[in-house]
Amino acid sequence: DTEVTQTPKHLVMGMTNKKSLKCEQHMGHRAMYWYKQKAKKPPELMFVYSYEKLSINESVPSRFSPECPNSSLLNLHLHALQPEDSALYLCASSPRREPAAQFFGPGTRLTVL
Amino acid sequence: SQQGEEDPQALSIQEGENATMNCSYKTSINNLQWYRQNSGRGLVHLILIRSNEREKHSGRLRVTLDTSKKSSSLLITASRAADTASYFCAPYNQGGKLIFGQGTELSVKP
Numbered sequence: 001d002t003e004v005t006q007t008p009k010h011l012v013m014g015m016t017n018k019k020s021l022k023c024e025q026h027m028g029h030r031a032m033y034w035y036k037q038k039a040k041k042p043p044e045l046m047f048v049y050s051y052e053k054l055s056i057n058e059s060v061p062s063r064f065s066p067e068c069p070n071s072s073l074l075n076l077h078l079h080a081l082q083p084e085d086s087a088l089y090l091c092a093s094s095p096r097r098e099p100a101a102q103f104f105g106p107g108t109r110l111t112v113l
Numbered sequence: 114s115q116q117g118e119e120d121p122q123a124l125s126i127q128e129g130e131n132a133t134m135n136c137s138y139k140t141s142i143n144n145l146q147w148y149r150q151n152s153g154r155g156l157v158h159l160i161l162i163r164s165n166e167r168e169k170h171s172g173r174l175r176v177t178l179d180t181s182k183k184s185s186s187l188l189i190t191a192s193r194a195a196d197t198a199s200y201f202c203a204p205y206n207q208g209g210k211l212i213f214g215q216g217t218e219l220s221v222k223p
Binding site for chain 2 (some may be wrong): 004041042043044045048055056088090092099100101102103104105106107109
């Protein structure tokens, strides 16, 4: 299995909702990443997990809360988001947290009303 | 900023022509990677070139790296309509982060 899967594909939520984005890979990769991408812009790194431990947080607001329950799963918990948080959220993985290629999932298109 | 800056921002060519995209960056890198993104979808890794390499090929792709000029180029030969996508360079810095450039939007007309 050489895929990174993300669910849901689309999510619409209100500013008071709590929701979660899920990411899964079965390639045995030990580094996983969350990126945020606005329309016509490049992906921006949010979080990096290495061996299930958070190793980079790019000063992301606390309304985004990452979680890595095991080496195959990565969640992003969302609470009290703002309309400007609407974006494509991309998950990626790589064999280790080293300068290797990253494998990306198809993304979750999030709309905050 | 480590971010790669790409040129041109948009490129429109006919099928069969070659497409060249350029990337410049500001600080030392471990490697530089190129990714493709079809509209609104996930990114696909194309090629990785290490800082001690000058040129690399993969199928119809040719990447060059000039660390003295802090620049890289991606050449797609004999382009196809299916190559229509956004292309991003991503320098991998010493801090362990992949920082994406603004991207080049390539349109290949049949």
